[in-house]
Amino acid sequence: MKYSFLRDNLIFVVVLFSLFACHRKRVLRDREIVGDIRQLSEVIPENIIERLEYIADNQDVMEDSVPALRSGALNYFYQQTNNNPVWSSNGVLDGQADSMYYYIIHAEESGLLPADYHSVALDQAMKRIREDANAKKDATLWAQVDLLMTDAFMKMAMHLRFGTGPRDSITLRKDSVYSDTLLANYLNSALHQHIIGPTLRAQEPQHNGYQLLKSAWVNFKGKYSEMKWDSLPLTYTDTAGYRQLLINRLVQSGHLDTSGGHSSDTSLLKKGIRAFQKEFNMYEDGQAGKKTIQTMNKTFADWEVQVALNMDRWRKLPDTLPQRYIMVNVPGYRMELVDSGTVAVTSKVIVGAPRTRTPLLNSRMTNFVMYPYWRVPFSITIKEMLPAIQRDRAYLAKKNLEIIDSHGNAISPDSVKWSKLSKNYFPYVLRQMDGIENSLGIMKFNFMNKYAVYLHDTNARGLFANSYRALSHGCVRVQQWDSLSMYLTKDDTRHPRDSMRRWLANGDKKQIDIQHSVPIYFRYFTAEGRDGRLVLHEDIYGEDRILRKQMKR
Known part of the structure; x- marks a missing residue:
């Protein structure tokens, strides 16, 4: 009976240890510097395999803490390449990597967030590759860049086509997801034909309304993204102090030019308010009413989100x-x-x-x-x-x-x-x-x-x-x-x-x-x-x- 008790406790300890070991977070090696750049082709695949296992063990979250689209899609793609890198060769980034990086850092022009496509980690990694000679020999760094780029392409292709918002009762699209096979084929074709940019652009809605919105957003972004403006008190008071706050706010966004007139001129202030109201599609009465003040207090980020929501709505329509x-x-x-x-x-x-x-x-x-x-x-x-x-x-x-x-x-x-x-x-x-x-x-x-x-x-x-x-x-x-x-x-x-x-x-x-x-x-x-x-x-x-x-x- 004593032997049975010891045996049962031993089995419990072994099972507990096994469960702990299975769920223990895999640790990635920090770096693996090769003596000769030509050795990278031998070592990078090992690091890619290690990272694929890490992603699967980490509930599809990649090493930069950004979720992957699907670990299954990444695994399927790299099975086709024998785990070889596709975005670099012998310590040199492929030109298509530059194209992919460009689309990532300009993702907001299509209503997406660069951070969702590993922009922070890729920015740091690519800076190291360009500035540090040893980094060019680091197999772990090249494996990291390769996987981040691949996931970014797959995720962006999905989001450009289907959006990131939920489907609803009026969504007309019959399809809602790309298969692993299709994503792998898209990426392989884009890399071999050097058409990363055109492939991603082809995923976006081709409807005239979407294209007009995107073009207008790029113009708006070019005008306002670098501007800063003050917030105004929500309750308007007809005082000289408040009028001056209004004037300052309108000057900051370029809706009023005080160089040719007295800054306290009431007619000049009304002209600036009307210019603002016209641009933001409001009733042009020249009065700083509640809605006008609320609109003036919006930030550039608010406009960015509003445009992104509407781009997503276009993605819920069918292709034609x-x-x-x-x-x-x-x-x-x-x-x-x-x-x-x-x-x-x-x-x-x-x-x-x-x-x-x-x-x-x-x-x-x-x-x-x-x-x-x-x-x-x-x-x-x-x-x-x-x-x-x-x-x-x-x-x-x-x-x-x-x-x-x-x-x-x-x-x-x-x-x-x-x-x-x-x-x-x-x-x-x-x-x-x-x-x-x-x-x-x-x-x-x-x-x-x-x-x-x-x-x-x-x-x-x-x-x-x-x-x-x-x-x-x-x-x-x-x-x-x-x-x-x-x-x-x-x-x-x-x-x-x-x-x-x-x-x-x-x-x-x-x-x-x-x-x-x-x-x-x-x-x-x-x-x-x-x-x-x-x-x-x-x-x-x-x-x-x-x-x-x-x-x-």
């Missing part, structure tokens, strides 16, 4: 879009109909207020209706219209509303006991009759979606002059509804343009079926590029804040 489609940019208050790569129709739009958001979606537009009825949604009926009707029965006539019972029949308002109705009991539907005063205006564009939203005209057309247009209950009001309808039917002989004009003039209520349904996308882009200029939009629904947390930016 249909020949003809409609894109609604919700925070940009803009609709575009794109045909064969050209914007054929553009329009200001009004979108849902933050409490009644316009949903992001994918669908196909199938028809539009002239002089539509408006079936008032239940939420609007209960929250807005029922209280108004209970206060004043004349509200129904003022809004041209009729009451529809459960059988689909219009009934007299006098037959309804309005005081008895509530959100728990409302067996009717309110319907607004067609006409100029109809909330849908003259035209409604239909497409299938679970949110019961659509595009439509409006009887409150003056609101299109507002700079802030998140005002609707969720549907999208289109200023250029006429141009949109005419373009959708321009090649349809069933609906000649003359007939369409006549029907509109006569007030005819008609449904026009679109000959070939048109894909429609509602998206959320708070940064765009136009004519080389970065156009920034307010994050009206807070989607940027959410995505920033998800992407850990």
